[in-house]
Amino acid sequence: MTRTSRMTGMKGPLVVVGDALLDVDVEGHAGRLCPDAPVPVLDELVERARPGGAGLAAALAVRDGVEVVLVTALADDEGGERLRRLLAPVEVVALRPLGATPVKRRVRADGQSLVRLDTGGPPGGVGPATQRALDAVRGAGALLVSDYGRGTVDAPGLREAVAEVASRIPVVWDPHPRGGRPVPGARLVTPNEDEARVLVGREGLEVQGPPHSLVGVRRRAEALCRAWQAQGVAVTLGSRGALLTYGSGTPVLAPAPDVPSVDACGAGDRLAVSAAVALGGGVVIADAVAEGVRRSAEYVSSGGPACLDARDGLVPAWQALRVPGGDGASDPDTPTVVATGGCFDLLHTGHIETLRAARALGDRLVVCLNSDASVRRLKGPGRPIVPEADRARVLLALECVDEVVLFDEDTPIEVLRRVRPAIWTKGGDYAGADVPELAVLEEWDGQAVVLPYVEGRSTTALVAAANGQGAQPKAGAAPAAHRARTGRTDA
Structure with missing residues (x-):
């Protein structure tokens, strides 16, 4: 029996398929304004790098003690090398991208984001899936697809392999408006509220209802669930939790705990990872979504991506390391x-x-x-x-x-x-x-x-x-x- 099956009940590893990014935070203290422009001057700069996208999902899962295989595209450039080092605890099956590693840099002052600088250019596609990538997908205990629209999921042969296993293992699909459609039969699809609105339009679906009301959210989720032939769609609603629908009937609302939001970056990845692991262990969809919402709230309350810097990985919501107003x-x-x-x-x-x-x-x-x-x-x-x-x-x-x-x-x-x-x-x-x-x-x-x-x-x-x-x-x-x-x- 593997370490994962003892801990989660899965009969194989969690396989994460998708686009890995390099996220870099440049943190500083803003104590004065620039003399030639009304902008803050940042002192005491500290740079912190971490995996983003599918890489963040894999890093979160491995810190949960789950056996993880990440299938992603990694370029032979500086960003790709940094990602490889950051993903060291994860088994990485690398595909060949046709472009540079995407890098997202956030400049932050005392915890507040000021600007984000993206480099790496538009996606250029990905070469064919390797045999090792196909074998990893077919041997998964659960599968999480993090599709950021940069080509990994659509590598020749890979989407077909994901569709093949969707009938026998849980597939959780974390969509992005620039990504493709989930494969039919996905156990759970997890767009956020804004993504759901865009995806409804992209699918050409006619959905009525106030944009931010639960009625509107439910109607969009139902329409997407039917269009994608998914078993369930959970639209994440930030502090309100997530609304789960099976395509018809009364939806299930998984409420979020009331927690302070320091940095919500990556909260969707945290929810999707937790839901995928729970489904792989035999948990029903509603309970898996509730577990995902709870873990996502803990992650946000602990500082979001900053908690990856903690000594033993993720720090629970109640283990706050930074207390405002100390001393x-x-x-x-x-x-x-x-x-x-x-x-x-x-x-x-x-x-x-x-x-x-x-x-x-x-x-x-x-x-x-x-x-x-x-x-x-x-x-x-x-x-x-x-x-x-x-x-x-x-x-x-x-x-x-x-x-x-x-x-x-x-x-x-x-x-x-x-x-x-x-x-x-x-x-x-x-x-x-x-x-x-x-x-x-x-x-x-x-x-x-x-x-x-x-x-x-x-x-x-x-x-x-x-x-x-x-x-x-x-x-x-x-x-x-x-x-x-x-x-x-x-x-």
Whole structure:
């Protein structure tokens, strides 16, 4: 059994077919205007390159632990060489393009895009599909087509191979107005709202309905689903989620979580990858779309393509690495960041009251959350009861919580260095005692404060009561040594 089949249930790798691009972000700080024109001057420039298009889809999948084969066109030029290096963890089956590698450069100031510069010229087509490319398509456990209209999908022999396997494996097609039609029988096609409008016109379909209403979206999706002979079409709607139709009947709306949007570039690739993997594992279309929407929201909330720079690949939405307003103690004009920490396994009234009290001390509240592995080391193999992703989402649903940052260590020292809060809150039993994190707080003049417990509330006591081991004792009865390790109360 392969690594992929153990993790996803697929009987073969995820094969991504499509056009790979080189995406380059030039990031800088804009602190002044140019003297000869009203444009910002960028200092402290940092260049970050990553795969784009089908390359981004493959990179996202391999960071999910999925076995991936990418069939794409790669030129023998500087852009192509950079793409090869960036795609090193992915098995790449390269076809011969008839043009240069497309490169898209975004110039960004403090996270805001200013201009995009595209090079590489118009697509020149792609040479014939190699036998290795055809074998990869026929041996796929699931297939994702990322068609940006640069010729890979239409390489002689390749489209026919994709159409051949569509009757026996899930094929997810991520379309582009410059690309071709999906093959008949595709399991799922995932245009965004603007693409759906253009594609309806390209197909010559007569569809009525307000442009941005769900009625209009549903009618366009149904028309495309029938025209393409697809099993389902999910039109992505940004913060509203995605609307799935099977060509008739009541559509399914997969709502998106309410997350901050830092950079939505690549969100469609994230959704398509997640849906393809889920379908390859035997998940029904509606559930695969819902999974894609959830993963796409996590990706956007984590900074979009910037999260590819994280140490271990993609960072979940609740593991924010950049906290606006950090180090508020040193600048009176900067929002004051308050931080607290703990396991927060089985959220209870005591947690809520202390979180609200902590939030009232500043402008933003960051919760430093023990990972599942950290909780197990601290509390034993039976904990946590609630996994880290669910604990984080419950915390983020609270109005008083602005960010959640996951940490794997036994203490929050390193995560505090990243967040750099002006105020760090501790549980009531530290009143008058030295706070273990005091030394690291002094690195940026941060202040530790103690918040009183809500008497008679603790997760440990809730677990004991649920197991029939007696009534819930006072929260303050949790061992001080344990609270020192977790960085907060007996959460």
